[in-house]
Amino acid sequence: MASTHLQSSEEDFFKSKVLGHPAGLFVLFFTEMWERFSYYGMRALLVLFLTSSIMGDNPGWGWPREHALAIYGSYTSFAYLTPILGGYIADRIIGYRWAVVVGALLMTLGHLSMAIEVDPIFMYLGLALLVFGNGFFKPNMTSIVAQMYKNHPEKKDGAYTIFYMGVNSGAFLGMLLCGYIGESPDWGWSYGFGLAGIFMLIGMLQFYFTQNIFGDIGLKPIKEDASNIAGAVVNDDEKLNPFSKFDLAIIGLISIIGLTWVINDPVSKITSVNAFNFEFAGLSGSNFMIITALVLFLFILIKRISQYTPVLRDKMIAVIILAFITIFFWASFEQAGGSMTIFASDYTARVLTGDYKLIFNIANTLITVVPLIIISYVLFKLFANTFKKYALGNIILATGFIIIWVIVIYMLSQQYSDVKSEVPATWFGVLNSLFIISCAPLVSKVWESKYNPPATVKNGVGMMLLGTGFAVLAYGASDIPQGAQTAAVSMMWLVLAYFFHTMGELCISPVGLSYVSKLVPGRMIAIMFGIWYLAIAIGNKIAGTMGGMIDQITANYSMSAFFLIFTIIPVALGVFIILLTPLLKKLMHGVK
Incomplete structure (x- = not known):
């Protein structure tokens, strides 16, 4: 009965279309776009902020490059580990939609925490909130797309292509605008980090107030019928091979060592605290522990595969x-x-002058304005289709685009008015x-x-x-x-x-x-x-x-x-x- 209800919900979902796809896909498109805006906008600034001189026009923290990149490496690696946990919690407990809302809220708080530069504790807190928020958000957006196209496989490739464009549009705009604001002495790093937080908040509110467009999709965890699972075991390749207690113990040990090492690497460089402050067989404690974890991982991998x-x-x-x-x-x-x-x-x-400055300004205008016009057109089509039912969510989304256009016009006008243009270091990331x-x-x-x-x-x-x-x-x-x-x-x-x-x-x-x-x-x-x-x-x-x-x-x-x-x-x-x-x-x- 539940399956029939879910299928009916999916069919209702497909009745409201924008550019040949359900309007709800574009709600996800814009939510993902704002999240990628915030992620890549912050990432573009992080290393520059940490390594910039404390005495410059736009003072940073003057950290050694090795320290800054240790933080960067640990942050980006955790960003790919927490989705495993976030996906599990969504599957078993809270459902995809609530996971997206929780993740977006955590990331909003993380970005805003990083905008407070007075003490390193706010940066560490911000990075931690971003890591956990990303874990809830990242896997469950794609899960919603997969679930709503479950009975329409012929449209799935096109849906993911559109969704992927949202990812890259957000990354493009985030690095361009957060980078410009953050690197500008007239504004500064706090405004760059804060801008990332503002758009993550807009993404969360837009999704929250428009989520009814999905019907039942992603609302509750999907529990597989045990009889269906049993019926799926039809050949030798499908036979279950459960983890033994020994396997789980080894995996737990590897996880503890690995996570401790990833955290300890930047901590031991930046402070005097070192969880692996010893030597063994001519190796530093840090190297010995990560080699041990690697050997255990290879052992459990070979053991499992052989079964x-x-x-x-x-x-x-x-x-x-x-x-x-x-x-x-x-x-x-x-x-x-x-x-x-x-x-x-x-x-x-x-630093560009003369003809080089003019050529760059024209190119930068085209690559900024043309994609933004296209995305704004998509926004207009979504408005026309969904405004009556989801006015608040649409107004929030429109507000975000008004802010984007204001910043873009300000940025381009400054570039044309200056005698010489200094291309932001973050610009190359776009x-x-x-x-x-x-x-x-x-x-x-x-x-x-x-x-x-x-x-x-x-x-x-x-x-x-x-x-x-x-x-x-x-x-x-x-x-x-x-x-x-x-x-x-x-x-x-x-x-x-x-x-x-x-x-x-x-x-x-x-x-x-x-x-x-x-x-x-x-x-x-x-x-x-x-x-x-x-x-x-x-x-x-x-x-x-x-x-x-x-x-x-x-x-x-x-x-x-x-x-x-x-x-x-x-x-x-x-x-x-x-x-x-x-x-x-x-x-x-x-x-x-």
């Missing part, structure tokens, strides 16, 4: 190989918010979203054509494109003297690097989760997604750790040598994974 049937075992090995490559992809790609932001701030010529929006449709067409390559080739090409981006930076930085703290190289190198990185991302990031869903049985999806997100979290932490070595490597070798590390490793892994194509095809047993 499955040969075919399923092969498929799981294929997923783990792809996840291993993913670690190194994100360890390099996430330099965007760390070492590449530092490179943009301190080593790139960003190139990733811009290139994704521009190139994703073309790449998608290739994946749908007869030229669609195997997963290994996509991963290999993606890694080599990523390495090429860093090769461009290594070449551009070749004239920077050893140990230099500042320089003024051409902006062109960063633009090219972001282009190659984005093309690499399009080859790797969207493909990974798709293969996980294809290779493992439905009952194991959650566990394997957990392993996949764990791989991304590890990659993000490595990104912060490696990025924090920029001063040490630059002092001992050169800036080019630093970027060459991120060139050689991805390219070598790219070649390696392509050579593994015959083996991976065999392990996948016909899955494409």
